[in-house]
Amino acid sequence: MAYNDEKVMRDGSPISHDGDSTDQHLSAGQYLATRLTTLKPPLAKAPNPIRLLRMLNLQQWLFFFVAFIAWTWDAFDFFTVSLTVEQLAEEFGKTNRDITWGITLVLMLRSVGAIIFGIASDRYGRKWPFIVNNILFIVLELATGFTQNYDQFLAVRALFGIAMGGLYGNAAATALEDCPQEARGIISGMLQQGYAFGYLLATAFARGLVDTTSHGWRPLFWFGACPPVLIIIFRYFLPETVSFRERVAARKAQGSIAGTFVKEGKVALRRHWILLIYLVLLMAGFNFMSHGSQDLYPTMLTNQFNFSHNAVTVTQVVANLGAITGGTVIGYCSQIFGRRFTIIVMCILGGALLYPYSFTTSHSVTAAAFFEQFCVQGAWGVIPIHLMELSPGSFRTFVVGTSYQLGNLISSASSTIEATIGERFPLPPKFQRGHEIRRYDYGKVICIFMACVYVYVIVLTFLGPERRGRSMDVEHDSDMAEVRGGHLDGGSVARHGQRQHQRHEDAGEVSSMDEEQAVETQQQKEAV
Incomplete structure (x- = not known):
């Protein structure tokens, strides 16, 4: 019998079993002609977010939490240097600029870690590369706290960059590849904001641990090495994701796991x-967007607007609360309006807020900072699931992690670019403790720089593909089908439907719609 392998999600929008099959057969001209029509928001029925969260079974929630906590602490460990630059410079007899090389090295080498751990995760599983990653965090954070000179500091932070780069792709795969399609948007947004949450935690603990003992800045790094122990234990008692286990089974069926890989x-x-x-x-555009709006912003507040350190801290905390809120809310909205449309709207709104964000000289700028970061990180909230849906199934961790970290590498000079351009817009100097401090119009630079970045991201997003609702099941991976020497058939789709039904049944969450779909799938299988 004829078989239609397209199913729909509960919100009425289609599930793509092999998201790249359509675009591959289009010429460049035909593809470009579809960019506007495919941008039209699907306007899927807005589901109750609480119902979406309840769709995850216990194991899926555990996968999300271990990924979120690890990504949060990854960010915490990264910001420990950013928050102790002055103390490190004094300890090692260097300038602040010298110490920031410790940050630059991390950004430069993160892509190396993404490649190494990405390939390892796609070949050997999500679990053990994840654990090794966190073991390295423990060792390297402790080592940073015990460094005795500048060269040791740079060497340890370079190694930390490799470890840090390996986590993002694995965390995204762990949290999202078993996630129900309808809940992917909101879970993606929640996951991404682990980075902002990590910054908030680092800020809070830095206030409590730095320069409060005779050890100066070192306790912050020693403390940073402790939570990964719990994260390792947490992950150890969880299995591999269902999607990866199914992929391993498919590779075994081909006779050789390594050869098939x-x-x-x-x-x-x-x-x-x-x-x-x-x-x-x-x-690269997204990382320019986050770094361009964040890295030089505290300097602008202190140097140009004469904010106190406490006022800067308050502004940064409020901005990060906006980031966390935006990422979660907009990630959810992308499930309704589509990934590309949502990103473009956030860029337009973020661009509209640039003037108050960079030219408001009073403490009212805190409100602008909240909403600007709401937009920036709102767009970012779409990214984990957008990358997962676009990536080839066999190398999902590698592609997600490497693309993210290579983009980070390209954008690593954003603060340097802004600072250099800022020197072309000098302001009257100020005097502090008898010393002249040069001032620059960083607000103007941030505004111009971010406007260019927003335009770049809008254009690239408009031209790019979207696979909202793509099945991450190995049975609907056209790459694996080609390796097998076959094609996707109705039987594989039917088996997928049965398996999805069984997953919900095991969690005790089968709705009447699930039951109807399961019966229909079984009938289709028998007919095939």
């Missing part, structure tokens, strides 16, 4: 190399 890599590279380049360029 290599074949999958060749197919993915041949079929998706343009997509991989696109994702790196997209993530």
Whole structure:
């Protein structure tokens, strides 16, 4: 019998079983002609977010929490240097600029970690590379706290960059690849904001641990090495994700796990190399967007607007609360309006807020900071699931992590670019403790720089693909089908429907709609 393998989510929008199959057969002109029509928001029925969260079973929630906590602490460990630059400079007899090389090295080497741990996670599983990652965090944070000179400090932070780069792709895969399609948007937004939450925690603990004992800045790093012990224990008692176990079974069925993995890599590279380049360029824009709006902002507040350190801290905390709120809310909205449309709208709104964000000289700028970061991180909230849905199934961790970290590498000079341009817009100097302090119009630079970045991201997002609702099941992976020498058939779709039904049944969460779909799927299987 004829078989239609397109199903729909509960909100009425289609589930794409193999998201890249359509665009691959279009010419460049035909593809570009579809960019506007495909941007139209699907306006899927807005589900109750509480109902979406209840769709996750216990194991899926545990996967999310371990990924969120690890990503949060990854950010915490990164910001420990940013928050202790002055103390480190005094300890090692260096300038603040010298110490920031410790930050730059981390950003530069994160892509190395993404490649190493990404390939390991796609080949050997999410679990053990994740654990090794966190073991390295423990060792390297402790080592940073015991460094005795500048060279040791740089060496340890360079190694930390490799470890840090390996976590993002694995965390995204762990949290999202087993997640129900309808809940992906809100879970993606919640996951991404672990980074902002990590910054908030680092700020709070820095106030309590730095320069409060005879050890100066070191206790912050020693403390940073402790929570990963609990994260390792947490992950150890969780299994591999269901999606990865199914992929391993498919590789075994081909006779050789390693051989099939290599074949999958060749197919993915041949079929998706343009997509991989696109994702790196997209993530470069997103990282320019976050770094361009954040890195030099505290300097602008103190140098240009004469804010006190406490006022800067309050503004930064409020901005990060806006980031956390925006990422969660907008991630949820992307499930209704589509990934690309949501990102573009956030960029437009963020651009409209640039003037109050960078030119308000009073403490009212706190409100502008909240809403600007709401937009920036709101767009970011879409990214984890957007990358997951676009990435080839066989190398999902590698592609997500590497594209993110290579984009980070490209954007690592954003604060330097802004600071250099800012020197072309001098302001009257101020005097503090008898010393002249040069002042610059950083607000103007941030405004111009961010406007350019927003335009870049809008254009790239408009031109790019979208796979909202793509199935992450191995049975609907066209790359794996090519490795097998076959194609996607109705039987595989039917098996997928049965498996999805069983997952919900095991969690005790089967609705009447689930039951109807399961019966229909069984009938289709029998007919096939």
